Amino acid sequence: MMARNLFIPITLGLVITFLIGPFLIIVAASFSAGETLAFPPQGFSLRWIAKVFTVESFRDSFYMSMFLAIGGTLAALILGIPASYALSRYKLPGAETIRTIVSAPIIVPGIIVGLSLLRYIVVPFQVGITLALFLAHTALILPYAVRVVSASLGNLRSDIEEAAVLLGSSRLGAFFRVVLPNIRGGIMSAFILGFVTSFNQVPVSLFLSGPGVRTLPVDMIAYMEIVFDPSVAALSALLAFMSIGIVFLAERFLGFSRYV
Amino acid sequence: MFQNRAEALALALPAALFAAAVFIAPVVILLSDGFRAPGGGWTISAYTEFFSSSLNQAVFLRTLKLGVLVTIVAAVIGYAAAFAIVSLEPGKKGKVTGLIVLPLMISPVARTYAWIVILGRTGIVNQAFQALGISEAPLRILFSETAIFIGLLQLFLPLMIISLISALENMPKDAIPAARVLGANWFQVFWKVILPLTKEGVVIGGTLVFTGCLTAYITPAILGGSKVLMLETLLYQQVTVSNNFVAASVIALILIVMSFAANILLKRVATARNKTMRNTKGTAQ
Numbered sequence: 001m002m003a004r005n006l007f008i009p010i011t012l013g014l015v016i017t018f019l020i021g022p023f024l025i026i027v028a029a030s031f032s033a034g035e036t037l038a039f040p041p042q043g044f045s046l047r048w049i050a051k052v053f054t055v056e057s058f059r060d061s062f063y064m065s066m067f068l069a070i071g072g073t074l075a076a077l078i079l080g081i082p083a084s085y086a087l088s089r090y091k092l093p094g095a096e097t098i099r100t101i102v103s104a105p106i107i108v109p110g111i112i113v114g115l116s117l118l119r120y121i122v123v124p125f126q127v128g129i130t131l132a133l134f135l136a137h138t139a140l141i142l143p144y145a146v147r148v149v150s151a152s153l154g155n156l157r158s159d160i161e162e163a164a165v166l167l168g169s170s171r172l173g174a175f176f177r178v179v180l181p182n183i184r185g186g187i188m189s190a191f192i193l194g195f196v197t198s199f200n201q202v203p204v205s206l207f208l209s210g211p212g213v214r215t216l217p218v219d220m221i222a223y224m225e226i227v228f229d230p231s232v233a234a235l236s237a238l239l240a241f242m243s244i245g246i247v248f249l250a251e252r253f254l255g256f257s258r259y260v
Numbered sequence: 261m262f263q264n265r266a267e268a269l270a271l272a273l274p275a276a277l278f279a280a281a282v283f284i285a286p287v288v289i290l291l292s293d294g295f296r297a298p299g300g301g302w303t304i305s306a307y308t309e310f311f312s313s314s315l316n317q318a319v320f321l322r323t324l325k326l327g328v329l330v331t332i333v334a335a336v337i338g339y340a341a342a343f344a345i346v347s348l349e350p351g352k353k354g355k356v357t358g359l360i361v362l363p364l365m366i367s368p369v370a371r372t373y374a375w376i377v378i379l380g381r382t383g384i385v386n387q388a389f390q391a392l393g394i395s396e397a398p399l400r401i402l403f404s405e406t407a408i409f410i411g412l413l414q415l416f417l418p419l420m421i422i423s424l425i426s427a428l429e430n431m432p433k434d435a436i437p438a439a440r441v442l443g444a445n446w447f448q449v450f451w452k453v454i455l456p457l458t459k460e461g462v463v464i465g466g467t468l469v470f471t472g473c474l475t476a477y478i479t480p481a482i483l484g485g486s487k488v489l490m491l492e493t494l495l496y497q498q499v500t501v502s503n504n505f506v507a508a509s510v511i512a513l514i515l516i517v518m519s520f521a522a523n524i525l526l527k528r529v530a531t532a533r534n535k536t537m538r539n540t541k542g543t544a545q
Contacts, residue, residue, distance in 0.1 A: 008344040012356060015341045015421075018414060019363050022374030025384075029377055039377045039384055083275035090268035098276045105283050107519070109475035111492055112512040115499060116286035139283045142275060171267070200367045203477040206496065217369045221481065224373065233377070236370030243365040 023240060030234035037230050048234040058235060060212065061219035064130075065199055068215060072137030073145070073194035077187065079138070080145030085175070087146075088153040089161075103143040110140070110203030118207045129210040136204050141194035148193060152186025153179075185254050192250045196243055291516075294509035310510045316494070320514070323491045326405065327473040327522075330412045334420040334469045335462060337413075339450075342424035357425065360418050368415060372482045375411050376402065379483075403485035411479040416472045420465035427461020428454075459530040466526050471519045491515055 025039050033043030052058060083102060087095055105113060113136060122132045156179065164174040180187075205215040214222070216239075224232045262268070297303040310316050345356050363371060378384050379401040386398040401407055431454070439453045455462070480490040489497065495511040498504045 007340075008347060011340045011344045015337065015417070016356075016359050019417065020359060022371060022378060022414065023363065023366060025377055026370060026374045037377055038382065079275040079278055082271035086268045086271035090262045090264070090271070092268040092272060093265065095272075098272050101276045101279050101284065104279060107516075108283075108287055109492070109512070109515050109519075111475070111477055111495060112287060112290065112515070113283060115495075115508060115512070116290035117282070119505065120286040120289050121282070135282045139279055142279060146275070171262075196365060200369075202369065203475070203492070206477065207499065217367055217478075220369050220373075221478070224376075224482075232373060236367065236373055240366040240370050243367070244362065247365050 026233045026240075027237045029230050030237045032230050034230070036228055037233055041230075048230040049238070051229075051231045052235045052238065055223075055231065057214070057219055057223070058216070061214045061216040064133075064213065065216040068133055068137045068205075069195045069198040072134060072198050073141050073191050075134070075138040076141035076145040076194055077149075077190060080142055080190070081149055081187065084146050084149040084153055085179070088150055089158055099146075102146050105139045106143040110201065111206060113140070114204045114207040122208070129208055129213045133205060133208045133213070133215065136208060137198045137201070140201060140204055141198055144193050144197060145190045148190035149183065149186055152183045152189075155186075156182050188254050189250065192246060192254075196247065199239075199243070290509055291513050292509075294506060294513055296506075306506050306510050310507060319489045319491060319494045322405065322489075323474060324518070326409055326412065326490065327470045327518075330409060330416065330473050331420075331466050331470045333413060334417050335424075335466060337417060338420035338424045338465060339454075341421045342428050345421070345425055346428045357422075360421050363414075364418050368476075368478045369482075371415060372411050372478050375407065375414075375483055379407050379410070402483065403488055405484075405488060407483040408480050408488065408490065411483045412473050412476060415476065415479060416469040419468040419472065423461045423465030423468065424458065427458035431457045463526045463530050467519075467523045470522045470526075474515055474518055474522075 029037055029039050029041055030048055031044055031046070032038060032041030032048065033045035034041065080102070083098070086092055087099060092098070117132055117136050121127055121135070122129065127135075160182075161174045161178045164178045165171060169177065200217065201215070202217045202221070205218050209215075209218055220232055220235060294306045295302045295304065297305070311320070341360070345353060345360070348356060376383070380386070381398045381400070381402070383401075385401060386395075389395045389399060435453050435457060436449055439449045444452065475492060476490075477492045477496065480488070480493045481496070484490065484493065486493075486497070491511050491514065495508050495515075498507040498511065
């Protein structure tokens, strides 16, 4: 079985190189001392990593992306948790229709979502770009929130809250004292999934940008079209480590992959 | 199960109304734009006009071609990789799966940007080609279909591998040794045993990869430039350069129809293969 023994390491080596290699090159290129983006990097310096923090538009769009990722995910959870609870614990007429409506934003390409919001919400109702971005990101995260929270409600036996109600607790009290503590892991996982999805999202935000209002990835694309220095590589590397760090911690403390 | 209908609606309706108002209504209106006749009434002339342009035809065919090619190549590599991963011992399996999933956490902008360093005029590939004497002048790899293909494959391959890993793990453990003992060669084992038993995984992975390719914006925008367009980048150009919202609506519907068609077609293919299998078994008996 010589052939088989070689097959596994060679296949995995090639696939992992193809998937991870480009990312390592970006990390290496961001330590370059040269003026332009190149690999192998010319010399070693931290100047491009330092430069990332001095570009004003990066700072503004980073705050915008953070606001959208955190605010949008919280809003999606506030809408999504009661909906998931109703879908899994109640006999609800039209439950399938509601489920389809709530998870629809995942099926339609993001660029179309962004464009239709611009045309039919922003322009006719004079909605600000920031609010439109917030609505778009909330709609985008809602399907993930409902899916992950529903899955974790599905794993929780429903008779314990029925017992709480029988023992005199109010329905609401039973939800907050019995259900919520038990689906905490699922909610945190939904939050992280929503955060990463929103933060990395480009097509939805593409049309929803105005003077000084842009999400970070859209800003990075605009920057790299004009300037060809390693600062976008440095920023990419920093953001990648941020995402990986968050997901790693989530896996460590929550067992993230059980929910997603 | 609680029975209170009013309570249930009060819990579920805010989310449904939000999605309907912010998402479904605007998208439906946008899609209807493509069918509106200038003087009122409905028409499909925007669609005939769209497809009569040779540039649009080329973009449509390129999108279809790249989507199909990336999906097929991802399935081939995906099978090899997933097969290798499930035959690892449990500890290693988790670590390798983690490495495969890792790129999904990284921003697609960062992942696509890396290919500029690799495929550019002074990139690694051109440096290597010139050092080895394969080519004299730097090749133009960036801003081509090849570059978009590589970028899309790297972006979506993990989705295919993950779908196939779970499909292979759910396969009966002794199916392959049994087929081997009965004299099947590796090609037959794949075609007649592994593929039919993992078809659900291929359908899920294939739909994810194909739909991903159709709706990817960053990859064709960065690696294709403004000349080698796909439907998504064409849509963006129609809006920002030509201000043509009717064409944008047409492209939007084409994209949505293509994703649904791919999903249905893949499911069909999977069930049709199963029927032929059963029929052949019938005649053999």
